[in-house]
Amino acid sequence: MPTRSKRLDMIPPYLFAEIARVKAEAIASGADIIDLGIGDPDLPTPQPVIDELTRSANDPATHRYDETPRGWTSFLEAAAEWYAKTFGVSLDPSTDFAQLIGSKEGLAHLAWAYIDPGDISIVPNPGYTVYKVNTLMAGGEVYETPLKFENGFLPILEDIPTEVAKRAKLFYVCYPHNPTGATATKEFYADAVKFCKDHDILLVNDMAYATVAYDGYVNPTVMQIEGGKDVAIEFHSLSKMFNMTGWRLGFALGNTDAVNNLQRLKSNIDSKQFPAIAEAGAYALKNVDNTHTIAMYQRRRDLLCDGLNSIGWQVTKPKSAFYVWSRVPAPGMTSAEFCKELLQRAHIVAIPGNGYGTEGEGWVRMALTLSGDKDGERFAEAVRRIAASGLVPAK
Numbered sequence: 001m002p003t004r005s006k007r008l009d010m011i012p013p014y015l016f017a018e019i020a021r022v023k024a025e026a027i028a029s030g031a032d033i034i035d036l037g038i039g040d041p042d043l044p045t046p047q048p049v050i051d052e053l054t055r056s057a058n059d060p061a062t063h064r065y066d067e068t069p070r071g072w073t074s075f076l077e078a079a080a081e082w083y084a085k086t087f088g089v090s091l092d093p094s095t096d097f098a099q100l101i102g103s104k105e106g107l108a109h110l111a112w113a114y115i116d117p118g119d120i121s122i123v124p125n126p127g128y129t130v131y132k133v134n135t136l137m138a139g140g141e142v143y144e145t146p147l148k149f150e151n152g153f154l155p156i157l158e159d160i161p162t163e164v165a166k167r168a169k170l171f172y173v174c175y176p177h178n179p180t181g182a183t184a185t186k187e188f189y190a191d192a193v194k195f196c197k198d199h200d201i202l203l204v205n206d207m208a209y210a211t212v213a214y215d216g217y218v219n220p221t222v223m224q225i226e227g228g229k230d231v232a233i234e235f236h237s238l239s240k241m242f243n244m245t246g247w248r249l250g251f252a253l254g255n256t257d258a259v260n261n262l263q264r265l266k267s268n269i270d271s272k273q274f275p276a277i278a279e280a281g282a283y284a285l286k287n288v289d290n291t292h293t294i295a296m297y298q299r300r301r302d303l304l305c306d307g308l309n310s311i312g313w314q315v316t317k318p319k320s321a322f323y324v325w326s327r328v329p330a331p332g333m334t335s336a337e338f339c340k341e342l343l344q345r346a347h348i349v350a351i352p353g354n355g356y357g358t359e360g361e362g363w364v365r366m367a368l369t370l371s372g373d374k375d376g377e378r379f380a381e382a383v384r385r386i387a388a389s390g391l392v393p394a395k
């Protein structure tokens with residue numbers, strides 16, 4: 001067999017192997033695991049969306065290639081309508097949108113559409129690893145902006161060296177942010193737009209969690225900023241919004257050139273999804289109200305955060321996304337050591353923060369998407385177990 005490409009060796013090793021091993025051991029011994037690891041909505045896709053898929057699947061018009069340039073027309077129109085209704089910004093579905101096989105696919109391929117050897121992507125640390133890995137595989141370099149608690153997990157633009165800004169082509173940001181749950185302000189977006197304009201950089205805003213927000217909070221978007229569309233492309237997803245992670249459906253919007261470049265690459269790689277999926281996605285964007293799901297995450301968030309705070313583990317409630325990001329409470333333990341102990345002593349899975357970058361060391365991520373939880377009772381149980389584990393020093 002031939003050897004794999006050198007490019008493939010750039011993919012970093014799987015950091016959670018040890019956690020996966022201890023988890024498998026605990027499951028084999030019959031332990032009752034509370035898995036706060038992966039962020040994947042536990043409720044099923046709303047039934048009307050599934051019904052629409054069934055209806056569309058029976059329509060022979062969906063049985064052929066989608067030959068449109070950027071995506072299934074009714075889907076892109078529904079996306080534009082949803083964006084205008086949710087964020088008050090009207091964009092043209094025929095030029096400013098592209099359908100994606102989930103936003104991950106688009107975020108990854110954007111690097112391949114823009115990065116040549118010697119080019120730089122500015123990426124968040126901690127952050128979703130897709131931006132970095134694809135930039136490296138495309139032959140580029142990354143400059144990691146440290147996201148610090150004291151700065152609200154926003155990058156400090158003045159700290160980015162001019163030499164880096166000169167060579168940078170892409171600036172990936174992600175708000176609401178995975179893993180910290182941080183949100184962006186309009187002021188930050190305005191500064192980022194100016195920075196990208198000054199340095200001729202494409203601003204890439206990953207908004208996979210755009211509508212997962214609590215206490216009535218509404219996230220701002222970069223397209224609301226004057227000049228935003230001149231320098232930015234934004235990525236949205238139906239995954240978290242409508243419990244559709246397995247359907248693989250998302251869209252990019254914004255700068256027409258950027259959308260075209262992404263689509264140009266994609267048209268040489270994929271031929272879009274089964275159009276019935278796009279039809280069901282259009283139905284969801286037009287009709288589904290996710291208030292009930294958000295209320296459920298909010299209740300879980302409150303039970304977990306209030307509970308942990310009451311036992312002396314100081315955690316901040318996220319305004320958006322479904323992750324609680326908190327400092328390792330046990331003195332002297334790394335993120336990985338703490339997560340291993342938590343799993344062994346309390347049978348709770350949490351993700352060590354260093355899996356998202358060096359700045360995540362000392363932090364832990366806990367997801368609010370727990371299968372089998374009905375009304376927060378498993379989160380209350382998690383707090384009881386953590387209290388009993390002895391891992392949180394007494395107040």
Ligand SMILES: Cc1ncc(COP(=O)(O)O)c(C=O)c1O
Pocket residue numbers: 039101102103104105128174177178206208236237238239245248249250
């Ligand atoms: C920050 C972030 N962006 C993008 C994605 C990808 O979502 P999808 O490909 O399901 O749209 C995820 C998934 O977990 C994510 O956490």
